[in-house]
Each structure stands twice: as structure tokens, then as C-alpha cells.
Amino acid sequence: MDVATLVGGAATIASTTSFLPQAWKVIRTRDTAAISAGMYAVTVVGFALWLTYGLLLGALPLIVTNGICLLLSAFILAMKLLPPRGKPAVAEALDPGG
Template sequence: MDPASLVGYAATLCSVTSFVPQAWKVIRTRDTAAISLRMYAITVLGFALWLTYGILLGQWPLILTNAVCLLLSGFILAMKLLPRRQRRAVAAALDPARGG
């Protein structure tokens, strides 16, 4: 594998790793009060645009990174937008051991 691809995959690991703890915290606590709606809306849009850019270039590190980050940030944004009852139901489905 060439050095540029290695850097791209390392960036993927860092980017994904940065969103997983936030998504898991939302699932565990069911709390999104401290999350900025505007920031996550812009972040989701940014990842969608980067994903599109990667697809247009056919660059797998860009595609992989931004697809996973779009999924994670989109999930966090969706949880922020959901009413409390629905947010708790989604979180309970994803973490049944914690309950509602």
C-alpha cells in the first residue's frame, strides 16, 4: 500500500474514533442537551460533501472515512432532533442492558 493511502486510512481511524465516544455517550445517557444542533448540522453537511467529493474522485480513504463519520454524526444529529421519548426508545434498542 502506498504512503498516501496509509495516511488516509490512519485519518479514517482518527476521525471515526473521535465520533464513537460521543455516539455511545448519547446512547448511554440519552442526553443531548450539551450537543450543539448547528455544529452537528454543519458537520453532517460537511461529511456529506466530503463523501461526495471522495466518490467523484474514486478515492476510497475519503469515501470510507466520510461515510462512517457521516453515519455517526448523522446518528448524533438525529438523536438531538428526536423528542425525548423517541430518543430513549432508540437508545434502549441499541443498549438493551441499560433499559429505557
């Protein structure tokens, strides 16, 4: 395996897992007060554009990485934008024991 593939793999793991702690915290606490909607909106648009770029190139690593990041960041943004009474229902569906 060449160095570029190793670096790309490490970048994929770092990028995709970076959103997991925030998503899990939102599910557990149902609290999104400290999250910036503007920042996540820009992030979602960025990942959507990267995903589109990957699709246009047919580059599977870009497609997979940015698809996962898009889903996670869009979930966090959606939870931020949901009315307070809607958050518990979504969180309960994702973490019934929580």
C-alpha cells in the same frame, strides 16, 4: 507502505473513531442537552459533501471514511433533534442492556 498511506490510515482511524465516544454517551445517557445542533448540522453537511466528492472521484478511502463519519454524526444529530420521549426507544434498541 508509503508515508502518505500511513498518514491517511491514521487520519481515517482518528476521524472515524472521534465520534464513537459521543455516540456511545448519547446511547447510554439519552442526554443531548450539551450538544450543539448547529455544529452537528454543519458537520453532517460537510461529511455528506466529502462523501459526494469521494464518490465523484471514485476514491475509496474518502468514501469509506466520510461514509462512516456521516453515519455517526448524523446519528448524533438525529438523537439531538428527537423529542425527549423518542430518545429512550432508539437508545434501548441500540443498547438493550443499558
